Amino acid sequence: MAKRSVLGLYTEEDSAADALDNLREAGFEEGEYEILTGVPYPEGTFGEAEPEHKLYRWPLIGAACGFTIALLITAGTELAYPLITGGKPILSIPAMAIIMYEGSMLGAIIFTIIGIIFESRLPRIFMGAYSEKITEGHIGVTVTTDETRTDVAETALNKAGTDGEIIRGWK
Amino acid sequence: MQEHTQLSHKQINEDLLKGVLTVPKWWLPAVAFLSLVVLTGLGAFFYMVYHGLGVTGLNRPVMWGIFIANFVFWIGISHAGIMISAILRLTQAEWRRPITRAAEVMTVFSLIAALHTPLMHVGRPWRVLYWIFPYDFSRGIWPNIRSPFVWDPSAVGTYLIASSLFVFVCLLPDIAILRDRAKKPIVKKIYAQMALGFRGTPRQWKLQIIAGILLSALVLPVFVSVHSIVSWDFAVLIGVEGWHSTIFAPYFIIGAIHSGVSAVAMLMALSVWLYGLDKYIKPDHFDAIARLLIIVATTWFFFFFLEWVYALYTLESPEIALRELQAFQWPYGPLFAIFIITSFVIPVPMWLFKRVRRSAVLMFWTTILVNIGMWLERFLIVIPGLVRRTHMTFDWGTYHPSIVEILVVVETFAFVCLGMLLFAKVLPLIPLFDIKEGMVNRRLIKVGRRVIPATIREGLPHHYYEKKH
Numbered sequence: 001m002a003k004r005s006v007l008g009l010y011t012e013e014d015s016a017a018d019a020l021d022n023l024r025e026a027g028f029e030e031g032e033y034e035i036l037t038g039v040p041y042p043e044g045t046f047g048e049a050e051p052e053h054k055l056y057r058w059p060l061i062g063a064a065c066g067f068t069i070a071l072l073i074t075a076g077t078e079l080a081y082p083l084i085t086g087g088k089p090i091l092s093i094p095a096m097a098i099i100m101y102e103g104s105m106l107g108a109i110i111f112t113i114i115g116i117i118f119e120s121r122l123p124r125i126f127m128g129a130y131s132e133k134i135t136e137g138h139i140g141v142t143v144t145t146d147e148t149r150t151d152v153a154e155t156a157l158n159k160a161g162t163d164g165e166i167i168r169g170w171k
Numbered sequence: 172m173q174e175h176t177q178l179s180h181k182q183i184n185e186d187l188l189k190g191v192l193t194v195p196k197w198w199l200p201a202v203a204f205l206s207l208v209v210l211t212g213l214g215a216f217f218y219m220v221y222h223g224l225g226v227t228g229l230n231r232p233v234m235w236g237i238f239i240a241n242f243v244f245w246i247g248i249s250h251a252g253i254m255i256s257a258i259l260r261l262t263q264a265e266w267r268r269p270i271t272r273a274a275e276v277m278t279v280f281s282l283i284a285a286l287h288t289p290l291m292h293v294g295r296p297w298r299v300l301y302w303i304f305p306y307d308f309s310r311g312i313w314p315n316i317r318s319p320f321v322w323d324p325s326a327v328g329t330y331l332i333a334s335s336l337f338v339f340v341c342l343l344p345d346i347a348i349l350r351d352r353a354k355k356p357i358v359k360k361i362y363a364q365m366a367l368g369f370r371g372t373p374r375q376w377k378l379q380i381i382a383g384i385l386l387s388a389l390v391l392p393v394f395v396s397v398h399s400i401v402s403w404d405f406a407v408l409i410g411v412e413g414w415h416s417t418i419f420a421p422y423f424i425i426g427a428i429h430s431g432v433s434a435v436a437m438l439m440a441l442s443v444w445l446y447g448l449d450k451y452i453k454p455d456h457f458d459a460i461a462r463l464l465i466i467v468a469t470t471w472f473f474f475f476f477l478e479w480v481y482a483l484y485t486l487e488s489p490e491i492a493l494r495e496l497q498a499f500q501w502p503y504g505p506l507f508a509i510f511i512i513t514s515f516v517i518p519v520p521m522w523l524f525k526r527v528r529r530s531a532v533l534m535f536w537t538t539i540l541v542n543i544g545m546w547l548e549r550f551l552i553v554i555p556g557l558v559r560r561t562h563m564t565f566d567w568g569t570y571h572p573s574i575v576e577i578l579v580v581v582e583t584f585a586f587v588c589l590g591m592l593l594f595a596k597v598l599p600l601i602p603l604f605d606i607k608e609g610m611v612n613r614r615l616i617k618v619g620r621r622v623i624p625a626t627i628r629e630g631l632p633h634h635y636y637e638k639k640h
Contacts, residue, residue, distance in 0.1 A: 038180055038348070039607040040376035051374035055381055059389060074316050081313040095317040098400065099325050105393045106329040112385055113336045117367065120378045122343075124368025132351035134371060137180030137607075 005144040007036070007129035007167040008157030016139040017046045019160035026156045028143060033153075036130070036140035046139075058115030059108040066107020070100040129169035138163060176450060180607055187599050187606070188352055190446045197445070198596065205589040212582020215575045216291050224294040226575045233557040233570035238292035240549040241580045243423070244430070245285035245587075246327070246401050247545065251431020252278025253334055253394045257387035266459045268605045269451045273442060273591075274435045275338045276600065280590035281434075282331045284583040289323075291579055299324075319404045326400040330393050337386045343369045344379060344604040379604075398424045405552065412490045413497070413556040418481060422474040429464075429471040429514070430545035433538035436460050438591075440535035442600060451601055454529035461528035468519045468541070489559070497555045506547050514544025 010016040016035060023033045030049045043050055074096040082090045117123070134140045141160075143153035154166045178186075219226050229236050252274035259267030290296040301314070314321050347369040350362040369375060402423035405414040416422075439456060442448045482490050498507045518537040527533045560567050572580075594600070616623060 034372050037371045037373075037376070038344075039371075039604055039611050040380055041373075041611060043373070043377065048373055051372075051377050053374070053378065053381075055378065055385065059385070077313045077316055085317075092317045095322070098322045098396075099316060101396060102322075102325040102329045102393070105389065105396075106332060109329075109333040109336065109386065109389050109393075112382070112389060113340055116340055116378050116382045120369075120375045121372075122367040122369065122375070124370070127368060127370065130370060135180070135348040135351045136184060140371075 002147050003144055004147045004150050005128035005142055005169050006150050006153050006157065007131060007140050007142040007169070008154075008160070008162040009131055009133055009138045009140050009164060009167070010160065011138060011163050013041070013045055013139065015160050015162075016141055019141040019157050019162075020046050020048060022156035022159050023141070023143060023153065026152050028145065028149075028153065028156070032145050033141060033143045036134050036142055038135040038137060053119045055112070055115045055119050058111045062111025062114075063104040063108035065111070066103040066105065067100055069107070070103025071096070073103075074099050127169070129167045131167055133163075177610060177613075178450065180610075183603055183606055183610070184348060184352060186448070186450060187601050187603050188349065190595050191349065191597065191599055192352060192354070194596075195445070198592065202589065202592055205585045205592065208585035209582050209589055212578050212585065215578035215582070219291070219294070219575050219579075220296075226573060228571045228573045228576060230568060230570075232561070232566045232568050233554060235292075235553050235557060236570055237550065237554075237572045237576050237580055238288040240546070240553045241583060242285050242288040242292075243401060243549040243553070244546045245281045245288070245583060246398060247423075247427035247430045247549070248434045248542075248587075249278045249281035249285060249330070249334075249431065250394055250398060250424070250427035251433075251435045252276070252281075253330075253337070253387075253390050254428055255432060255435050256337075257391045257394070260383050260387045261391075264459075265609065266456050268609045269448070269456065269601045270435060270439060270460070271605065272338075272341070272602045273438050273600045275334060275341070276591065276594050277434060277438060277587070278334045279331065279338060280587045280594075282327060282334065283590070284587050286327060286331070287583050287586070288579065319400065319407055322400045323404060326393075326397045330390075330397045333386075333390050333393055337390060340382050340386065341379070341602065342598060343367065344371065344376075345599050345602060347371065348603055349598070395424060398427045405556075411556045412487075412493045412559060413482065413552070416478060416481060418474065418478050422471075422478055425467065425471045425474050426545060426548065429467050430542050432460065432464055432467055433518075433541040433545075436464065436534050436538040437542070440531040440538075443531050446595070446600070448601065451606060454531075457531060457534045458525070458528045461522045461534060464538075464541075465519060465522050468515060468522075472515050472519075493555060493559045496559055497551055503551060503555050507551055510544045510547040510551060512544070513540040514548065 008019055010019065020033065020035070035046050035048050075091055078090050078092065078096075084090065128144060129142050131138065131140060141157060143150075143157070145153055150168070157166060227236060227238075255274040256267070256271040258264075259271065290299060293299055343366060346362055346366040350359060350366045353359040353362050399420035402419035405411070406416055406419040408414050436457065439452050439460070443452050479494065482494055497503050518541050521527045521533065521537055527537070554570055558569055591600075
């Protein structure tokens with residue numbers, strides 16, 4: 001069955017928190033509803049569940065990849081043209097360490113960026129029910145559910161005192 | 172200490188997007204003038220490519236001229252952005268909010284400007300590939316990774332990619348605001364693509380906050396490594412007195428912070444004047460950055476002093492002769508005096524006064540002085556080091572920058588200004604969501620008989636408090 005999203009807008013934090021309570025009472029589960037704000041509020045302001053993520057793994061994986069690639073490039077380059085200078089070893093560890101360090105950091109940063117975008121569930125192609133008022137300070141509560149339950153969601157949102165009409169959109 | 176003005180989100184959008192959604196009267200003439208300067212510089216560069224490096228003032232023994240001094244200068248400026256942004260984010264300093272974006276963007280343009288000059292310096296920039304990339308399989312010629320000229324691109328490249336991505340990720344919420352505010356459908360569509368569908372869910376905000384902190388923590392070690400590696404371009408060279416110094420890495424880093432933070436203060440003053448952002452960048456912000464500058468400048472001066480002590484303490488005649496050339500002989504002596512006066516003697520005592528610290532005009536001019544001094548510092552490291560008289564009398568010579576070199580150096584300054592103006596026309600220079608967060612997290616509380624703004628800081632997750640209390 002097609003899913004549909006509805007959005008209620010609120011001007012006060014308390015009203016948005018009430019809307020979430022109403023949705024829970026009406027039987028909606030975490031994941032079916034979301035808070036949309038134009039600014040980061042302290043976690044739990046609206047009584048929403050704490051989002052979980054695994055971002056901290058990404059830089060570690062990236063650093064390992066970057067280190068390996070830098071090691072292969074530096075050692076490979078030196079071994080491919082083994083010119084002995086001053087009787088020193090072919091593999092120059094201090095010089096390699098610099099490039100391996102930069103490679104590790106670059107890998108860590110690129111993977112972190114990819115991780116941030118992935119964990120933020122971006123890019124998102126369909127916006128669903130959305131209002132430009134959200135970036136003007138309104139707080140949105142959006143419910144994405146089966147088409148048959150949108151009426152229940154709208155009632156729960158209205159009960160908390162929405163600012164204006166409920167906005168409807170497709171998932 | 173922070174002055175408190177509570178503004179609505181709508182007001183913040185209007186104020187901070189004014190420069191993006193409208194065209195200020197001065198913008199077009201400024202962009203036209205800067206573009207002309209950039210084109211002139213590029214013209215000089217192509218002239219140099221056509222005629223060869225003979226059109227520059229470079230000649231034996233001075234094979235590194237103002238191109239390289241300028242490279243070190245812009246690398247230094249680039250350090251401010253990430254340094255200011257990362258350290259203030261990590262320490263949760265409230266006054267960071269209006270400053271971070273401009274500083275980060277300046278980092279990106281400064282790094283591009285920094286990369287200009289060594290590329291031009293080689294005369295045939297496309298041959299730089301020979302140094303860096305192991306690609307020439309047929310002839311078996313490989314880059315020498317023991318050379319600092321391979322370390323440099325790896326460090327600067329890492330820093331440029333990292334800071335550009337950092338700017339982009341932190342821009343996502345503001346691009347979403349622009350998507351919602353843009354009037355023309357095509358512009359709206361472009362911003363919508365760039366925003367990647369950002370809607371402001373708790374998950375997205377949480378990741379934004381963590382991104383700021385995590386990326387700051389990752390970029391800071393890169394920032395330290397970049398100027399260390401740039402300093403090793405000089406320091407690992409055994410044959411040049413004045414360059415072969417163990418203190419160069421920290422000395423370059425602190426010098427970079429000195430010039431970079433000064434550049435951020437300049438940028439703050441310009442933002443106030445050009446975009447009328449005095450509601451967001453207040454005397455408090457200038458005061459805070461001036462206090463930071465006093466510490467940075469004094470530390471830098473200490474390192475500068477140590478560098479001289481280490482040089483003179485050896486009592487080696489070539490080293491002492493070089494120092495004499497740097498400080499007392501024409502034309503370097505007067506430049507040395509200007510360098511000391513402008514980078515430390517005038518500004519630092521002035522910053523001790525609250526009236527100076529809180530004045531945008533005085534902060535602008537004192538920080539301009541610092542950057543004049545810091546450019547000269549790099550000049551005085553690079554040029555006299557090579558001009559010094561060696562045992563080989565046929566190798567004695569001096570250096571005068573040619574008009575081609577001067578035009579190219581001027582071009583880098585115009586390029587950074589132009590880049591900042593174009594950026595500010597497309598994207599906001601002050602992070603809107605960060606300012607709004609500051610407003611949301613700030614509540615008026617009563618302490619005794621005074622009502623003062625208090626800031627809520629994100630610390631432990633809410634369930635911690637629920638369990639404890």
